[in-house]
Amino acid sequence: MNWNEVLRLPTTLLVILTGVVLLLALVQLLAARQHVRQRRHIAAAGHSLLLVVFLLLAAFLGGIAMSLRGYRFLGEEAPVAQIDARILSPQRWALTVTWPDGATRKMMLAGDDFQVDAIVLKWKLPAMLAGLPPLYRLDRISGRYDDASQETTSPRTVIDFSQAGADDLFDLKKQMPRWFPEVDTVFGSAAFLPLVDGGRYSVSLMRTGALVARPDDATAQRMGQPFGG
Structure with a gap:
């Protein structure tokens, strides 16, 4: 429905x-x-x-x-990225990130999961109900280990997507909050999912400002098997 x-x-x-x-x-x-x-x-x-x-x-x-x-x-969502994963060796992955405009970027990632982080600017309720969507800037994609203790000993991978400058809107909000009266808050949002060989994932942003990551049907079936297999 x-x-x-x-x-x-x-x-x-x-x-x-x-x-x-x-x-x-x-x-x-x-x-x-x-x-x-x-x-x-x-x-x-x-x-x-x-x-x-x-x-x-x-x-x-x-x-x-x-x-x-x-x-x-x-309840509506805006697409942020599509991620395709290919295993190279245990806990080593090759990712292809595709943006909504068709641009792509390839990267290597270490870990059991991928995690996408974004900085989100959320408007106050009147502007939000009027249909003004939240703004976001993709901040990074990183690898994540299922075993928390492994995070401190194993190689970590972080791919930085931040291109903030002196006139970045999110930084201006922090420096001059009075100039942005309709801005409710600026916050970080993240989503992660287990990586599987041949996996395909979609990442989208909800109107609430929350990032959501979902596997496609074939990937969801593979996620029921041991990860990395």
Whole structure:
């Protein structure tokens, strides 16, 4: 079931209802003005009361519509990278990273898992509900060992993707926070998965700013076997 489609339907209906209620409010406003000109104060007061009711109802329906729209957006994901893995020797891997624009980069990695780290800039709730997506910068891809003690003794691999400069947006947020009033926070997000020979993984960014890594179906089946085999 596609929950984005399920949420989109009531959102559209609520927007239409909000428009209808606003039209009714406009009718009450025009009627109230007409009665005021005719010095029918009781009738004018009645239409004014209905005007307030319709405006409150429109605000309520519009608020629900925006909330549903926001939740639909929060569930959407933007592709970050595709990773293809090939084993060279136990705990040694050749990775090919493909970006959404088709560019690729090959690298060697040591460990049992790959880990992708990104720096994410998240907007405040009004801007986020309006549809403004979080910004991200891929920071690094590193190898990760299943045995924590092995992390201190075995070779570690870190591929740096950071290209921050003096005018980097994330650094400017830290240096001049007042210049970015709609920025909620800047934080790190990471995702990792076990490496298997011939594995293919997709990495995406959710509207919440969380990185998500997923294997394809064939890779998920191989992950049920001993890693590295």
